[in-house]
Each structure stands twice: as structure tokens, then as C-alpha cells.
Amino acid sequence: MVEQVAQMVVHGEAWTxxxxxxxxxxxxxxxxxxxxxxxxxxxxxxxxVLSSLYHVFGVEKxxxxxxxxxxxxxxxxxxxxxxxLLHLQQPFRGIHVMMTPHFTSAISAFGIVFLTYAxxxxxxxxxxxxxxxxxxxxRLENKQRRGIESLLLLVYKVISLGARDISPExxxxxxxxxxxxxxxxxxxxxxxxxxxxxxxxxVKANALWMTPLMPVIFICSAVVSGIAxxxxxxxxxxxxxxxALKRGKTFFLPEQVAGTMEITDSQLRDMQDYETxxxxxxxxxxxxxxxTLELLDIxxxxxxxxxxxxxxxxxxxxxxxxxxxVLQYGIGNALPFLMLLLxxxxxxxxxxxxxxxxxxVLMMRWNVxxxxxxxxxxxxxxxxxxxxxxxxxxxxxxxxxGGALLVAATPFVIFYFLNMIFPAFYAEDEAH
Amino acid sequence: MKRREFLKKTAVFISGASVSLSALELVDPKEVxxxxxxxxxxxxxxxxxxxxxGMCVKACKIENEIPWDANVTRTxxxxxxxxxxxKVLADSPKGARDxxxxxxxxxxxxxxxxxxxxxxxxxxxxxxxxxxxxxxxCVQVCPVGATYSTKDGVVLVDRKWCIxxxxxIMGCPYGVRFFHPVVHTADKCTFCYHRISKxxxxxxxxxxxxxxRRIGNLRDPNDPVAKAVLTERVGILRDEYGTKPxxxxxxxxxxxx
Numbered sequence: 038m039v040e041q042v043a044q045m046v047v048h049g050e051a052w053t054x055x056x057x058x059x060x061x062x063x064x065x066x067x068x069x070x071x072x073x074x075x076x077x078x079x080x081x082x083x084x085x086v087l088s089s090l091y092h093v094f095g096v097e098k099x100x101x102x103x104x105x106x107x108x109x110x111x112x113x114x115x116x117x118x119x120x121x122l123l124h125l126q127q128p129f130r131g132i133h134v135m136m137t138p139h140f141t142s143a144i145s146a147f148g149i150v151f152l153t154y155a156x157x158x159x160x161x162x163x164x165x166x167x168x169x170x171x172x173x174x175x176r177l178e179n180k181q182r183r184g185i186e187s188l189l190l191l192v193y194k195v196i197s198l199g200a201r202d203i204s205p206e207x208x209x210x211x212x213x214x215x216x217x218x219x220x221x222x223x224x225x226x227x228x229x230x231x232x233x234x235x236x237x238x239x240v241k242a243n244a245l246w247m248t249p250l251m252p253v254i255f256i257c258s259a260v261v262s263g264i265a266x267x268x269x270x271x272x273x274x275x276x277x278x279x280x281a282l283k284r285g286k287t288f289f290l291p292e293q294v295a296g297t298m299e300i301t302d303s304q305l306r307d308m309q310d311y312e313t314x315x316x317x318x319x320x321x322x323x324x325x326x327x328x329t330l331e332l333l334d335i336x337x338x339x340x341x342x343x344x345x346x347x348x349x350x351x352x353x354x355x356x357x358x359x360x361x362x363v364l365q366y367g368i369g370n371a372l373p374f375l376m377l378l379l380x381x382x383x384x385x386x387x388x389x390x391x392x393x394x395x396x397x398v399l400m401m402r403w404n405v406x407x408x409x410x411x412x413x414x415x416x417x418x419x420x421x422x423x424x425x426x427x428x429x430x431x432x433x434x435x436x437x438x439g440g441a442l443l444v445a446a447t448p449f450v451i452f453y454f455l456n457m458i459f460p461a462f463y464a465e466d467e468a469h
Numbered sequence: 470m471k472r473r474e475f476l477k478k479t480a481v482f483i484s485g486a487s488v489s490l491s492a493l494e495l496v497d498p499k500e501v502x503x504x505x506x507x508x509x510x511x512x513x514x515x516x517x518x519x520x521x522x523g524m525c526v527k528a529c530k531i532e533n534e535i536p537w538d539a540n541v542t543r544t545x546x547x548x549x550x551x552x553x554x555x556k557v558l559a560d561s562p563k564g565a566r567d568x569x570x571x572x573x574x575x576x577x578x579x580x581x582x583x584x585x586x587x588x589x590x591x592x593x594x595x596x597x598x599x600x601x602x603x604x605x606x607c608v609q610v611c612p613v614g615a616t617y618s619t620k621d622g623v624v625l626v627d628r629k630w631c632i633x634x635x636x637x638i639m640g641c642p643y644g645v646r647f648f649h650p651v652v653h654t655a656d657k658c659t660f661c662y663h664r665i666s667k668x669x670x671x672x673x674x675x676x677x678x679x680x681x682r683r684i685g686n687l688r689d690p691n692d693p694v695a696k697a698v699l700t701e702r703v704g705i706l707r708d709e710y711g712t713k714p715x716x717x718x719x720x721x722x723x724x725x726x
Contacts, residue, residue: 045539048648055577060597060644061545061564066635126633126653133613133632144612144636241710242606242642344709414644416726417559418577 048126051433052423059418065410068436069424070124072406073444075233075255076262076399077117080448082230083263084110085158085222090319092161092219098315101308101462105274106267107165108461111158112452118151119444123435143236154222154229161218163196164211166459170197192458230259237405244345245352245409250334257327262398264320265391268313272388275309278462313387317377320394324377328370331401348416356411356419361404369397508621509715510660511687513694513703514596516720518681521546521594523568528676530566532661541647542566543658544598544673549724550574553590557724558582569594595725596682598673599624599645599658600706600714607637607646607657616655622687622715623662628654642710660684687715 049064084106090096091103122128138145170193177190231252237243238251279302335353338346353361373390407422425437434440452461470478529544530537545564551557560575573581605624607616615630616637626637631654638646638655649656661671665684674682685694697703697719704721705714718725 045536045650047539047541047650048653050540057576057579058559058561059577061561062541062638062647063644064647066638066648121634124634126635126648127631130613130630130632133615133630137613137630139611139614141609142612142636143610144634147612236636240610240639242640414642415559417557421578 048432052425052436054421054423055413055418056421057413057418058415059413059420060415063413063420065407065420065422067124067406067410068422069438069441070120070436070444072399072402073441074117074120074124075230075237075259075406076402077113077120077444077448078230078233079255079259079262079398079402080266081110081113081117081154081263082226082256083260083265084113084267085226085263086260087264087267087316087319089219089223089226092215093223099312099319102267102271102312102316104165105271105461106263107158107162108455108459109267109270109448109452110263111162112455113448114155114158115451116444116448119447120440121147123440123444143232143239146232150225150229150232154225157218157222157225161215161222162459163198164214164218167197167200167211168203168208169460171201171203174201189458196458227256231256237409242414243409244349244412246405248334248338250330251405254327254330254334257323257330258398258401260323261320261327262395264316264323265394265398268316268320269388269391269395271316272309272313272384274462275305279305279309310384313384314382317382317387317390320391321374321377324370324374324394328366328374345416348412352408352411352419356421357404357408360400361408365397365400365404369393369400373397507688509687510601510622510665511685511694511698512598512601512660512716513683513685513697514716514718515681515683516593516595516718518679519546519594519596520679521548521565521569522678523565524676524678525596525673525682526564526566528672529658532664532672533659535656536650537566539650540564541650541656543645543656544596547595547597547725548574548592549595549722550584550592551590551724552584552588554588555590558584559724565594593720593722595718595721596673597643597645597706598716599660600643600712600716601658601660603713603715604711606640606642606710606712607655610636610640612636619662621666623660623665624657625659625662626655626657628652631655642707642712643714 047064049066049068052068053064055063087099088103088106088110091099092107122131125131134145135148138148140146174190174193174197177186177193182190234252234255237246237255238248240246282302282305338349373393376386376390376393379386410420410422412419424441425433428434428437428439455461523546526542526544526546529535530542533543535541535543540563542564545561546569547559547561548565548569549557549559558574558576562575572586573583576582601622601624603622605616605618608618608624611617612634613630613632615627615632616624617627618624628649633648633654635648635655638648641657646655646657648654661669661673661684665671671682671684674684683694685692687695687698689695690699694717698717701719703717703719705717706721707714707726
């Protein structure tokens with residue numbers, strides 16, 4: 038009996054409240070996971086673009102954070118796929134997108150674009166860390182290995198792919214490869230994310246989504262969120278490392294385990310301050326671009342005022358006013374913008390601003406994805422979304438607070454282990 | 470012949486050959502037939518005849534095994550009440566499965582609303598179902614090709630291949646799609662393909678006591694539906710989306726879309 042009743046609940050019914058005239062089959066079908074999907078791909082793309090600023094354009098100031106951004110981008114990558122799988126009604130058939138892609142659909146390109154991008158990032162990391170890998174193998178082979186070190190040696194031996202040549206010529210060609218891959222990665226990263234925008238922008242049935250600006254808006258906000266996350270995490274990890282250094286807790290300092298680098302607390306602090314401040318400047322540039330485009334979109338809709346504007350205006354200025362103008366533009370854009378502009382920027386202030394920026398971009402994704410489903414196709418009714426917090430079945434877990442937290446936490450777990458193999462804070466004189 | 474010369478000549482030959490070959494087109498007889506088949510299913514709704522009894526919705530739910538109490542349906546009936554002041558009120562409680570037996574208009578979260586008879590300028594019912602578009606947005610956006618158009622113009626979903634991403638539900642301008650609560654794949658009206666392809670009628674059209682619904686072959690000039698579409702003043706829903714729907718309505722109001 039319970040089983041039967043449970044079956045009668047239609048997907049989306051648990052978190053949708055209908056108001057006025059909504060068609061019988063309409064629900065908020067795309068919920069929190071689809072909010073997180075562009076958010077996570079945005080973070081991936083943004084972090085990569087940040088790392089490329091140094092690798093391709095030679096922005097020396099970003100040298101330290103670039104390496105971190107690259108490794109972090111790789112840790113975020115598998116997580117970009119997670120929300121999609123958690124959202125699918127038939128998650129085990131997700132592979133069909135790769136097996137029988139239907140190329141008139143924007144989603145069908147996902148597998149190809151995603152894999153291409155993953156290959157580029159993986160090979161770039163390989164070239165950046167090749168010298169480190171070979172050195173680590175040599176060093177670990179020549180010493181008495183303890184516990185984890187044997188495993189580490191095996192891992193390094195496998196990922197070195199047998200390429201042990203670290204002569205100056207070989208390193209020079211590594212450097213060229215990194216530059217090429219980072220350069221190639223920028224358009225691919227933009228494509229990966231711009232196409233997430235295209236998935237929404239091309240839905241002609243949705244009055245809020247359908248705009249050719251959508252991919253560009255998505256790319257700009259992606260870079261903004263990616264840079265903000267890198268600033269924040271870089272600063273936090275540096276704090277952690279300083280804390281660990283004082284107490285000799287080497288599990289947070291993999292390059293100390295590797296024994297290739299001697300660092301002091303003051304060095305770390307200088308590095309942390311310098312990198313966060315420099316990166317904040319780039320954050321400001323991209324924020325200006327993103328906000329301009331988003332405002333242009335709203336102004337244009339209001340000015341042209343086509344048939345759907347009546348209902349959109351009600352959604353934007355009444356139902357979602359707080360979410361759009363207070364949370365997204367106010368707290369998420371204007372406030373951090375001012376915080377970053379004011380003179381005497383400290384790492385702490387940059388971090389608080391970055392948290393607000395991240396929140397602002399999340400709200401932007403929310404307002405696009407959920408806001409786009411806040412009104413009925415009848416243009417005479419509304420749907421309100423209520424995020425399930427306490428799950429009472431698998432669906433309300435997957436597409437509720439639980440699933441969202443799972444997605445948000447995973448990149449850090451992956452990064453912890455990835456950092457063991459590719460120390461993201463490892464500094465060397467070689468220009469990579 | 471030197472290597473350089475050989476390569477040059479090969480390039481010239483290939484480019485020359487490809488230009489002339491591109492003029493040739495391989496013709497597949499099936500393709501030609503598909504472009505101009507002698508069968509194209511279409512649907513005619515006469516809104517003047519609909520009384521909102523909901524028999525069509527009941528029949529559809531039973532015939533197509535859409536769980537009775539699930540709040541989704543492959544077809545539904547909308548009630549429109551237009552007041553003398555020009556206010557438009559519309560509802561479709563449970564897709565009108567139980568018929569419109571009360572004058573109270575369902576305003577969802579706002580509760581029920583009663584419009585006194587003397588304030589009503591006009592009121593009518595509009596049955597809705599999948600439009601089986603000639604250029605269906607749902608087929609275009611399906612990432613795995615699980616939803617497709619048949620040669621005779623019916624849009625279907627392959628329940629064994631659908632991944633349940635919901636993109637087609639988002640892509641449909643008519644809101645006819647939903648997730649089947651038992652199968653967990655996208656679902657929608659099939660024009661009762663299992664019946665019409667064997668010479669039968671759709672469940673909804675058969676159940677309609679007033680003949681408000683009718684399925685027919687738009688390519689057959691003697692078919693009553695095709696005749697009505699040709700000779701009467703019919704309308705279609707939401708033509709601005711360019712999907713070319715194949716459900717035609719007699720007596721369509723501007724308030725309906």
C-alpha cells in the first residue's frame with residue numbers, strides 16, 4: 038500500500054507549489070541539481086581560465102595560484118558530472134548520451150566536450166608535473182621507504198608513463214606543450230561552459246531562458262565564480278598549511294613529504310597575501326563584464342516587452358525580487374565589488390568578498406534555473422519551489438539539501454587526494 | 470613521376486572528382502516515401518462541442534495506464550471563464566479527470582473562486598493533448614534520440630532508451646510531457662498509436678459523447694478531419710514557436726494558447 042502511494046507521487050510534485058492557472062503536467066522538473074550543474078562546470082571552467090592566465094599569457098603575478106587552480110580544476114571536473122547523474126530519472130542509462138548521441142540536442146555534446154576537456158586538463162597537469170614526478174621517483178627509489186611512500190612511488194611510476202627524460206631540451210618541450218594545452222584549453226573550457234548556457238538559452242518554450250546572451254552570461258559568471266573559489270580556497274589552504282607547518286603536520290604538506298621544498302611561515306604568508314590580492318584584480322574585471330551582460334539582458338527584455346514580459350516582470354520584480362535584486366545583485370555582486378575596490382585590500386577581506394561572489398553566482402544560477410520554471414506555460418500561473426531539506430525518500434535526498442551538500446563536498450575530498458600526488462602548492466624555479 | 474608532382478596531381482584529381490561527385494545524390498526510396506507519405510495523422514478538436522465531462526481524460530488514463538491518482542495526464546480539459554470586465558480565469562483540476570461539476574474555479578494555492586453567473590461574459594472548455602508537431606521541439610532536444618517522429622507523423626517515446634533528463638519536458642511549449650510515475654521516463658500522448666495503427670480510434674475520441682475530438686488522416690482529401698481543416702476556420706496553438714502542430718481547433722479564442 039505504501040509502495041503504491043509512493044508511486045503515485047509524480048516527479049517534481051514533492052517540491053512544487055502551484056499558484057493560479059498552471060497546466061496539469063507542469064512541475065519544477067529541474068531542481069537543485071540542475072542549479073548546481075552549471076555552477077560546478079562554471080567553477081571548473083573558471084579555475085582553468087585563471088590558471089591559463091599565467092600559462093598562456095605569462096601573467097607572472099599569478100604564478101603560484103595558477104598551479105593550484107589547475108589541480109583544483111581537475112578535482113572539480115568529475116563533480117561537474119555528478120549533479121546530472123543525481124538528477125536523471127534513469128541514472129544507469131546516462132551512458133546512452135555517449136553511445137547514441139542525438140546531435141540536434143545540446144545535451145548530446147556533453148560527453149564529447151566533457152571528455153575532450155578532461156583530456157586537456159589531465160595532460161596539462163602531466164606536463165606541468167612531469168619533472169616533479171621523475172624527481173620524486175628518483176628520490177623515493179634511493180631511500181628507505183616507509184608506509185605510504187611505496188604506494189606513492191608506484192603511483193608516480195605509473196603516471197610517469199615511462200617518460201623519465203628531464204634534460205633541459207625535454208623540459209623545454211614540456212613547457213611548450215603546457216603553453217599549447219593551456220591555450221587550447223581556454224576555448225574548450227569556454228565551450229564546455231558556454232554550451233551549458235546554450236542548453237538553457239536554446240529552450241524556445243521557456244521565455245526566461247531563451248536568449249542568445251545566455252552562453253556568454255554563463256561564461257562570464259563562470260570565470261567570476263572560478264576565480265573567487267580559487268582565491269578563497271587558495272587562502273584557506275595556505276592558512277591550513279601555515280597551521281600545519283608550525284605543528285609539523287606533514288599530511289597537509291605533501292611537498293614536505295616529498296622533501297623537495299623548504300618553506301617558512303613568513304614566506305607562506307607573503308605568498309598568500311600577494312597571490313590573493315593580484316587575483317582579486319582579475320576577479321573585478323570579470324565581474325564587471327558579467328554584471329553588465331546580466332543587466333543588459335533584463336533591460337532588453339523590459340524594453341522590448343514581448344508577450345511573455347507580463348509574466349516575466351511579475352516573476353522578476355515581485356515573486357523573485359529578493360532573490361534577484363537583494364541576494365544576487367546586492368549581496369552577491371554590488372557588495373563584494375565595493376569590498377574589492379576599496380583600498381587596503383587584505384587577504385581576509387578578499388576572502389569574504391569571494392564568499393559573497395560565490396553566493397551571488399549560485400543565486401544567479403538559481404534564479405535562472407528555478408526562476409525559469411517559476412511561471413506556467415499558460416502565462417497565467419506560478420510555481421513555487423521548496424527545496425527539500427529533510428529527505429523522506431531517495432528522490433528528496435538526491436534532489437534536496439542532501440544531494441546538494443554531497444556535490445559541494447566531493448571536490449574537496451578529491452582535491453585532498455589529488456594534492457598528495459600533485460602538490461598544488463609546490464613552487465619551483467622552472468617556468469611552467 | 471616525382472613525389473611532389475604525384476601529390477600535386479592527386480590533389481587536383483581528388484578535388485576535381487569530389488566537385489562532380491557532389492552533384493550526385495544517392496536516393497533512398499524510403500526517404501522519398503517518408504517525405505510524401507499517404508498517411509499523416511492529425512487531430513481535430515471542436516471546442517463548441519466540448520462540455521467538460523472529462524470522459525476523454527478518464528478513458529486515456531485507463532487505456533494508457535497512467536496511474537489514476539497521479540497528478541499527471543496525457544490529455545486534459547481546460548475551463549475558461551471570461552468576466553464582463555475582461556478578466557480571464559482558467560482551471561483544469563486533476564486535468565478535468567472527474568469532469569467540471571462545480572462552478573468554483575480552482576486557483577491552486579489561492580483556493581477556489583466563484584464568479585457569479587451574471588458577471589460571466591463567456592465560458593467554454595478546451596481539450597488539450599500532444600500536438601504531434603511536424604517540427605517537434607521535444608525530438609530536437611532529446612540527447613539520446615529516445616523520442617522520435619514516426620513516418621506517419623506521430624511523436625513517440627522509447628521507454629527503454631529514455632534517460633529521464635527532462636529536457637523534452639522543458640522543450641515542449643505545450644506542457645504535454647511529464648515523468649511517468651511508475652516507469653520513470655518521459656511520457657506523453659501517443660494518439661493511441663497502438664490503436665490507430667490497427668485501424669482503431671483513439672481512446673479519448675471514442676469516449677467523447679459529443680464528438681468534440683476526432684482523429685484522421687490529413688493526407689486523405691475524403692477524411693472528415695482533413696476536410697474540416699481545409700474548409701473550415703480552424704486554429705492551432707502557439708504557432709509562434711514554429712513547431713507546426715497537427716492538432717486543429719474549431720472555435721479557438723484569443724485567450725487560449
